Amino acid sequence: MNEQVKSDSSNLLEREVVDNPDFVTVGDIAVENPAMTCRDVNVYYADKQAIFDVSVDIGRNEVIAMIGPSGCGKSTFLRCLNRMNDTIEICRVTGDIALEGEDIYARSMDVVLLRARVGMVFQKPNPFPKSVYDNVAYGVRLHGLARNKSELDDIVEQSLKKAGLWNEVNDRLDKPGTGLSGGQQQRLCIARAIAISPELILMDEPCSALDPIATARIEDLIDELRQQYSIAIVTHSMQQAARVSQRTAYFHLGKLVEVGPTNDIFTKPIHGLTEGYITGRFG
């Protein structure tokens, strides 16, 4: 009986959000001195709209977690931030996304430069079928960020150290990156992303393919990386969001329902849908 009432009320809430074209995100979308600002972002796959008027800031040296049920559009939104969606023919993005005040969808924005400034770590570890060293050095070489071999060696070592992988691989830098364990591969991918010193790192469910121990290592790493980088992370796990992020954004069916400091979201959510999700009533 009680269950029935709860479910009905969340359905009602859902309808209110989804069917309301003027729905406004609850909470504070803006931060002071943001690294990236997104305003009224809409994403369409052919005729189907996947993201509705999402506005949110990504602060400096903060980890912002994007949570929400499957298919809510959080990954799609993340992939807009470095224009990874460009590779999908039918995908169309409207709205303003600005990195340090520069519109990333502007004609003058070079997508290669953008992706050098906004790094990305993917859901499935995807090291190149090359050596550990070459994996990390690839982006550095590509952008000509090292003047000589010793500088390159240095960047590779520093990146692997930051990714917490150096001690495990320093004796096999010439061995294939694909021969590492899953957790090591994901840290290698993080090392590859930070080797080119991006301003912002996007992580699309970086731990979903990893076991709890590897996950814990990556989470520690994300916390350390926050000192230098801004990070936007999409995650399925609310616990993970609670552990690593300073702010949390809750997506529901393509709409950004609520944004706020992580502590507030998890202890006193404003919107009913957010509350429903984090208390596990649906999702």
Next chain:
Amino acid sequence: MSTQRQIVESTLARRYARESRFQWYGRISILIGILFLGFLLVTTFLNGYKVLLQTYIQLEVDLTPAQFGGEITEESIAGANYDGIIKSSLRAEFPDVSGRKNRRALYGLISNGAKYDLRDMLIENPAMAGDIRPIWLLADDEVDVFMKGRIDRNQPEANRRLKDNAIGWIDRFIEQGRVEKRFNVPFFTRGDSREPEQAGIFGAIMGSFFTIMVCMLLAVPIGVAAAVYLQELAPKNRITDLIEVNINNLAAVPSIIFGLLGLAIFLNVFGLPRSVPLVGGMVLSLMTLPTIIISSRAALAAVPPSIREAALGVGASPIQTVLHHVLPLAMPGMLTGAIIGLAQALGETAPLLVIGMVAFIVDVPGGPMDPGTVLPVQIYLWSDSPERAFVERTSAAILVLLAFLVALNSFIVLLRRKLERRW
């Protein structure tokens, strides 16, 4: 009331029977395939290996100064009547042969080409002149066929091309130990000839070599570049759809059509010479392009998208993504496509007939612009010739073509091994 366990158990026997039945279907199919292949190889080999030996007859050749106009000089050696020398030597061997018909049969024991061999021998070694000396000369193809046991002397004379008198002469040579089967060097070093004993495969080998080289140099880079563009870079719109449909259709066009296209464009419009491996290679590359493009695109499509995303994610441009990551991973698959295409081209006859590579060409081509023929066309030409000695040559040419194919395939397989570093 039967339990789930009983129901499942009752079906097991039937399921296993079905499985083993299918296994046997497969085994039988493979066995049939092996049998046919074995039959083909064995019969071809049994016919073809005989070509390795060729019959020679030792003749007391009269090389006295009288044959060279009294004086043995470089010039008189080059200009001597070697046909006459051989004929008179044969007459001296069998002085009792009379009558034009019999004499002609006698002369027929020695190959028509022996006179050129003899001349070359003397030009190379003038010291041989001045004497009557025993020299091994190439026997006629009928003698060769007889020596290889493929003419039955018990048959009525009218049914044999080698008559009783000729067999008698051969028997006398055999008695005196003056008939010998030697390794058939001319077959591997000469071009085609109307005389089977003179005909060699080398011209066709070189023709095939140049043709395939031209074909490979044109089709592989163009095919790979087209596949990369269409698969990785081209926008998906109506024009690229149209191109794709057309490529798929071209792969199914009969090869002779490509020959006609080559005839119309390369020969008539561009005015390129007939019968040359260059044009042959160009025509064959037109034919193999669709195959290479289609298989290369499949290989590119099989590269996991995660690798592309990884490269794009660190800021590689689309072309860098393709060149640094996608292409190396797709290379083994692309090479497999190239093998299939080139193997097809190597065995292709029809389009080459149309552009004139079926012409009777004796000279061994020295380059892609020299007229020549190719192995499959040579096989076709020889299989069409009436002389029995061409039977073994046809089979031998088939074996050479197969060896060529195996060599080409193993080269590309080796190359693929080298590139295949999927970690």
